[in-house]
Amino acid sequence: MFTLKNEKARQFWAGVRAELPLLVGVFPFGMIYGALALNAGLSKSAAQMMSSIVFAGSSQFVAAQLIHESAPGLVIVLTIVVVNLRHMLYSASLAPYLASLSTRWKTLLAYLLTDEAYAPTILHYERNGVQPFGHWFLLGAGLALWSTWQASTALGIFLGAAIPDSWSLDFALPLTFIAMVVPVLKGRPYVAAALSAGAVALLAHALPFKLGLILAALTGIAVGTALETRETRKGGAL
Amino acid sequence: MNIWLVMLLGGLVTFGMRFSLIYLFGRFQVPETMRRALHYVPPAVLSAIIAPELFLSDGVLNVSLGNTRLLAGLAAVLTAWFSRNTLVTILAGMAVLLALQYWM
Structure with a gap:
């Protein structure tokens, strides 16, 4: 039994270690979230709880922005769904390595499954294959990220409370989105997706219930996907 | 809609998407x-x-x-x-x- 216990601990701490370099980027991001969520009009407890209930960085920023704009609840939930859809891919990709676990383990690990926990974990799994205690690696990576995210949110809320309204800090949210979107524009379909979504958002701005946002997002996704499909067909590659 | 209800629903669907294919392994492909x-x-x-x-x-x-x-x-x-x-x-x-x- 001694060696089994060691193997669990070994996998767990390997997960924590693999997560450490990512935490350097996560910590300031969590602080920015905390400060901006507060500024967007969320209460301290709501801003903090969103980090543990939703626990998905970019969708939390988007939700804070929509709450600031007094968007209807259903539109906010729908937007969170669209922004977090990619987690289904992570779920599918990790599934073969977690297939033998109990539902309780699957539930816990699914809750901890974020971009930053997925990235080092899938690398580890692809390198080592299915291992008896491989799920402890994801647990280590996930918990390291989870605790860092909660702590950095709290610090951000603490600091954000000290920033006066006259600093126009609400504008830091769209600026954060600009910082997120520009690096992903790595080809014509991406630029087209961004431009068409932006244009539709302006044209459809007057639609009730912030439906313009959903319409614009779906347009951008459709335009990008269609262009990529056409380019791959034309190029013949892949 | 109450902000707590929005967060709860947003959290539930996010968890649901993370859980979905781990749970349905082998029965559904993206x-x-x-x-x-x-x-x-x-x-x-x-x-x-x-x-x-x-x-x-x-x-x-x-x-x-x-x-x-x-x-x-x-x-x-x-x-x-x-x-x-x-x-x-x-x-x-x-x-x-x-x-x-x-x-x-």
Whole structure:
């Protein structure tokens, strides 16, 4: 039994270690979230709880922005769904390595499954294959990220409370989105997706219930996907 | 809708998506089109939020040098392009906005 216990601990701490370099980027991001969520009009407890209930960085920023704009609840939930859809891919990709676990383990690990926990974990799994205690690696990576995210949110809320309204800090949210979107524009379909979504958002701005946002997002996704499909067909590659 | 209910629903669906295919392993495959479409979610959603923030003043299209948020946003786009750094981009955009608000 001694060696089994060691193997669990070994996998767990390997997960924590693999997560450490990512935490350097996560910590300031969590602080920015905390400060901006507060500024967007969320209460301290709501801003903090969103980090543990939703626990998905970019969708939390988007939700804070929509709450600031007094968007209807259903539109906010729908937007969170669209922004977090990619987690289904992570779920599918990790599934073969977690297939033998109990539902309780699957539930816990699914809750901890974020971009930053997925990235080092899938690398580890692809390198080592299915291992008896491989799920402890994801647990280590996930918990390291989870605790860092909660702590950095709290610090951000603490600091954000000290920033006066006259600093126009609400504008830091769209600026954060600009910082997120520009690096992903790595080809014509991406630029087209961004431009068409932006244009539709302006044209459809007057639609009730912030439906313009959903319409614009779906347009951008459709335009990008269609262009990529056409380019791959034309190029013949892949 | 109450903000707590929004967060609870948002958290539930997010968890549901994370849990879905781990739980349904072997019984469902992600279609190729959806796999492809997911790459375009971040640029589409984020741009749909950014554009009105920059181009509209009180709900009206405002493309002029008097629109400080548009100018600050463009400065942030350039900064993001060259720096690829979130914090630097936010600081540059905020600095331009506050400077313009101060001088105009």
